[in-house]
Amino acid sequence: MLTTECNLKCRYCYGEALEDVDADFPDFEIDYCLPKRISYDVDSLDRFCRQHPDCVLTFYGGEPLLCVDEAKQLMDQVEAKHFLIQTNGLLLDRLESRYVNRFHMILVSIDGDEALTDFYRGKGAFTKVIINCWNNCYGANKHLRTSKMASKQ
Numbered sequence: 072m073l074t075t076e077c078n079l080k081c082r083y084c085y086g087e088a089l090e091d092v093d094a095d096f097p098d099f100e101i102d103y104c105l106p107k108r109i110s111y112d113v114d115s116l117d118r119f120c121r122q123h124p125d126c127v128l129t130f131y132g133g134e135p136l137l138c139v140d141e142a143k144q145l146m147d148q149v150e151a152k153h154f155l156i157q158t159n160g161l162l163l164d165r166l167e168s169r170y171v172n173r174f175h176m177i178l179v180s181i182d183g184d185e186a187l188t189d190f191y192r193g194k195g196a197f198t199k200v201i202i203n204c205w206n207n208c209y210g211a212n213k214h215l216r217t218s219k220m221a222s223k224q
């Protein structure tokens with residue numbers, strides 16, 4: 072995890088979801104103080120990964136591409152068999168193709184069709200994600216999967 076921050080405010084994420092938890096589990100006390108950014112000792116992470124030949128490094132958040140420089144640094148300096156990323160797709164155009172091409176898999180989350188995705192994520196989110204995937208990932212000839220968030224409208 073690189074950050075708990077996100078450039079979206081999906082209706083079901085964090086705030087609202089945690090309110091439900093509060094209501095459903097009144098006996099639990101939840102610490103909401105999540106760090107905004109998480110940094111790593113790159114050398115230690117590299118040493119750790121080198122011990123495991125099948126090491127897979129997955130970037131997620133929040134939105135990991137808010138930390139594009141940190142992600143690139145890790146990809147440059149950590150020896151992993153594969154790199155994966157779970158992203159909302161809106162910032163994929165921030166990452167140069169030479170990095171996009173190195174991802175074994177890019178998981179892009181949407182909620183379903185355009186109407187449903189825009190309902191949860193904001194108007195225009197669906198189109199922007201599709202355009203970003205088309206422009207930045209499709210040509211990369213990599214595995215691009217769209218993960219649908221489980222949700223009820």
Ligand code: SF4
Nearest residue numbers: 077079080081084159
């Ligand atoms: S894209 Fe993911 S992390 Fe960001 S607000 Fe939506 S569900 Fe939460």
